[in-house]
Amino acid sequence: MDRKFFGTDGVRGTANTGHMTAEMALRIGAAVGRYFRNDGMNNHRVVIGKDTRLSGYMFENALTAGLTSTGMNVLLLGPVPTPAVGLLTNSMRADLGVMISASHNPAEDNGIKFFGPDGFKLSDEAEREIEALIHSGVELAQPRNIGRATRIDDGRFRYIERIKASVPSAEALRGIKVVIDCANGAAHRAAPEALWELGAEVITVGTSPNGLNINDKCGSTHPQAAAEAVLAHGADVGISLDGDADRVMIIDEKGEVADGDQIMALLADRWAAQGRLRGGTLVATVMSNLGLERFLEGKGLRLERTGVGDRYVVEAMRRGGYNLGGEQSGHIVMTDYATTGDGLLAGLQFLAAMVETGRRASELTRSFQTVPQLLHNVRYGNGSDPLGAASVQAAIGAAETELLGQGRLLIRKSGTEPLVRVMVEAEDDALMRRLVDSIVSEVEAAI
Numbered sequence: 001m002d003r004k005f006f007g008t009d010g011v012r013g014t015a016n017t018g019h020m021t022a023e024m025a026l027r028i029g030a031a032v033g034r035y036f037r038n039d040g041m042n043n044h045r046v047v048i049g050k051d052t053r054l055s056g057y058m059f060e061n062a063l064t065a066g067l068t069s070t071g072m073n074v075l076l077l078g079p080v081p082t083p084a085v086g087l088l089t090n091s092m093r094a095d096l097g098v099m100i101s102a103s104h105n106p107a108e109d110n111g112i113k114f115f116g117p118d119g120f121k122l123s124d125e126a127e128r129e130i131e132a133l134i135h136s137g138v139e140l141a142q143p144r145n146i147g148r149a150t151r152i153d154d155g156r157f158r159y160i161e162r163i164k165a166s167v168p169s170a171e172a173l174r175g176i177k178v179v180i181d182c183a184n185g186a187a188h189r190a191a192p193e194a195l196w197e198l199g200a201e202v203i204t205v206g207t208s209p210n211g212l213n214i215n216d217k218c219g220s221t222h223p224q225a226a227a228e229a230v231l232a233h234g235a236d237v238g239i240s241l242d243g244d245a246d247r248v249m250i251i252d253e254k255g256e257v258a259d260g261d262q263i264m265a266l267l268a269d270r271w272a273a274q275g276r277l278r279g280g281t282l283v284a285t286v287m288s289n290l291g292l293e294r295f296l297e298g299k300g301l302r303l304e305r306t307g308v309g310d311r312y313v314v315e316a317m318r319r320g321g322y323n324l325g326g327e328q329s330g331h332i333v334m335t336d337y338a339t340t341g342d343g344l345l346a347g348l349q350f351l352a353a354m355v356e357t358g359r360r361a362s363e364l365t366r367s368f369q370t371v372p373q374l375l376h377n378v379r380y381g382n383g384s385d386p387l388g389a390a391s392v393q394a395a396i397g398a399a400e401t402e403l404l405g406q407g408r409l410l411i412r413k414s415g416t417e418p419l420v421r422v423m424v425e426a427e428d429d430a431l432m433r434r435l436v437d438s439i440v441s442e443v444e445a446a447i
Helices: 022-036 055-069 080-091 124-136 155-164 192-198 224-233 262-275 292-296 310-320 344-359 389-405 429-446
Strands: 009-012 045-050 075-077 097-100 111-117 149-153 177-181 201-205 235-240 248-251 281-285 301-304 324-326 332-334 373-379 407-413 421-426
Touching: 022 055, 022 097, 022 111, 022 124, 022 373, 045 055, 045 080, 055 075, 055 097, 055 111, 075 080, 075 155, 075 262, 080 097, 080 111, 080 155, 124 389, 149 292, 155 192, 177 192, 177 224, 192 201, 192 344, 201 224, 201 262, 224 235, 224 248, 235 344, 248 344, 262 281, 262 292, 262 324, 262 332, 262 344, 281 292, 292 301, 310 332, 332 344, 373 429, 389 407, 389 421, 389 429, 407 429, 421 429
Parallel strands: 045 075, 045 097, 075 149, 177 201, 177 235, 281 301, 281 324
Antiparallel strands: 009 111, 097 111, 235 248, 324 332, 373 421, 407 421
């Protein structure tokens, strides 16, 4: 069965519409509960975390009802970063982890991400089986076997202690002034607390969530807020997270923004020099800049590319035994420490590099010269397929022919939003812009 509900990162959409309703969340909860509690026993556990969206209360309650109706025992973590759910699913010996979040999307959206007992996101195969259960319905537990729900108060603190252990000493960051932008999201308490406990002077941005302001003019998709704070306070560095804190952008002391590619380049170079980069390989997606690939080749290292989505990066890392990967968008995956992208953890690794080298942030965020890259998103109606139009295919074919040997072309549908993403990478700026415009024009006409 094809996946109707699941995208590249769980289930996602506008809250209270389509498949993102409380009724559907109850059905999803029952289906995933039945999938993991398949032996009739009552010792199965699921941990549920969420970000700060208003709709999180609704989905938390609906999922809990569905899960307990099939006999799963639910542990409610409250607002915690997505990587904390991956960590705690494994460390608390749960069968399943659930994160209620739409990541970097606006507040009116929400989503549901699932982690298996090993703390890694579910495979495509598992999601297809769960979809089948959603469609067919499930057998509910007998009244005496209904699950229980318990609120867990120390989940955030467990996560903070784990990520603090990734840096060399208890006060490793003493003397560093850090701006931390939490996007009014899931890390609004954990991130400032962890940085302060490690000795940093902390300036906060986006730490006053009200249910409606997550990612609103702040966070990794709007790093200008952190950049302005860095300049205003004379900070050494800024760390800008997204709504569920699995992405990060780094801002140097000049207010310049470094994306995931530059962060991965720094870590890969340092880890290789320390003999820590397994297989001499960094795993990244097809969106990562050609400049990153050239930089790694110059260091005798290899870039392995995957489809877009941090889950596919992690799958490739696990297959190849690699320990560093990520996305240009700021997912940085370090499997020595975490099972999924962790923006705060990546930020701490960057700060550790500043301390150990004695270099300024601006000296560490420009490992390579980027090849010019232009990305244009085109929104379309649900159910339509603009990429299937003959005129669009012809425009793509013509662009590929013209670009041959001069750069890269990537056209794809987003796995989390109804968007067609048109990306061209080329040294010739005029050529790049002309090709993007020609394809976007045909996509818009098809829509």
